[in-house]
Amino acid sequence: MGLGTICPCRGPLPRLQAWTWVEPVVASTQMATSLYDAGLLLVVKASFGVGVLSNHSASPSPPGALENQQQRAISNFYIIYNLVMGLTPLLSAYGLGWLSDRYHRKISICMPLLGFMLSRLALLLKVLLDWPVEMLYGAAALNGLCGGFSAFWSGVMALGSLGSSEGRRSLRLIVIDLILGLAGFCGSMISGHLFKQIVGHSSQGLLLTAFSVSCATCALFYSLLVLKVPESKAKPGKAVDTVSGTVGTYNTLDPDPTDMQSVVRHPSSPAKAKPEKTIIALLFVGAIIYDLAVVGTVDVIPLFVLREPLSWNQVQVGYGMAAGYTIFITSFLGVLVFSRYFQDTTMIIIGMVSFASGALLLAFVKETYMFYIARAVMLFALIPITTIRSAMSKLIKGSSYGKVFVILQLSLALTGVVTSTVYNKIYQLTMEKFVGTCFALSSFLSCLAIIPIGIVAYKQASWLQHGDIAEKGRS
Secondary structure, eight states: OOTTOEETTTEEOOOOOGGGOOHHHHHHHHHHHHHHHHHHHHHHHHHHHHHHHHHHSSSOOOTTHHHHHHHHHHHHHHHHHHHHHHHGGGGTHHHHHHHHHHTOTTHHHHHHHHHHHHHHHHHHHHHHHTOOTTHHHHHHHHHHHTTHHHHHHHHHHHHHHHTSOGGGHHHHHHHHHHHHHHHHHHHHHHHHHHHHOOOTTOOTTHHHHHHHHHHHHHHHHHHHHTOOOOOOOOOTTSSSSOOOTTSTTGGGGSOOHHHHHTOOOOOOOHHHHHHHHHHHHHHHHHHHHHHHHHHHHHHHHHHHHHSTTTOOOHHHHHHHHHHHHHHHHHHHHHHHHHTTTSOHHHHHHHHHHHHHHHHHHHTTOOSHHHHHHHHHHTTTTTHHHHHHHHHHHTTSOGGGHHHHHHHHHHHHHHHHHHHHHHHHHHHHHHTTTOTTHHHHHHHHHHHHHHHHHHHHHHHHHHHHHHHHHHHHHHO
């Protein structure tokens, strides 16, 4: 039976859309990224460890002084590295998003993948040829100039939104995040073991970085030669216009296909467009504040686990990074269940509370098992950002997905750069007094991010109530 065979009961059967799946690109890219992140941390630690020991070998130092010196050196490296990684995409990411909207959707995916491959290749050359660790700043700049993660992820979200209906979009986007999490989990689990392997007379990390380059190369060639852009499944005139009556602007955040059919639509007016912009602005604010908390925690955790009281080795570092990726799985299951009973705003708040609680527990971790308990409490931490993207996609036109998503991603990247610098400095100042200061701050910021989302929920509820009253008046 051919792909275009006619079914007597349902008409033409849909053609297979396997080549429109962006998941293989996400999986291969994230596998490369998880290997690269673990390898970068361990390579930098080894590089600065040698330098610190040589500088202090002549004179005795008090206990813990060498470790603190190494921690400061690693922290300072990541401050510069994250600045380069966060700022350079500002020069190219929006242009790539505009080009993808105007010409071809794959532009904002293929160009960043080229940068990913070259930056992973740079780490491989550093390990193979023992180049100075500072050369990785140049690799980060090259990655950013190709669009970086900001352009790549906005392109992935645009393709995911185009290939899904509005009622299933939150689930569709969280599935992509699930694939990313599973790939990251697998990569992190094996990273420590791969790093320890020595091929011939080469230094540690060669096998790990070679695997990372291979995965990045596979992702690039798949996106160039195999991946196809899906046709939009959004129905014309649905959720891109402002709807009066019982639906209102805010109910488009959580459309129910059965309810939408029973709604009487009325011509949109300029007065109705302003609340829609207000909702988008509030979602932006909530996403940025929450991302401040998440980025700060993620940047500090690698430093935290290397020093006392945990003092992890290479394999434990890989396992710890893998634990961070489990939230992709639990968040997916959370959206799968919560989306049937709760609105988008409620799911966002649940995720923020989950992260805030886990970050607070993380501030008082003294043993390895306590670290994993705190990570387990963060089980829904991924829901907020993904659901916010889904909510925004229901308030804008499909032709603007690339630009809006890249603006959001660049906003998150820019605030992330500031957060990384501030958190690393706070960590350096407080690690000898209370090492969990940064995690406590993240818990507070996560709670603060609930406020704009709560305002959205309140406005949504008030508009629904107003719509019910207006509907009764018309009847």
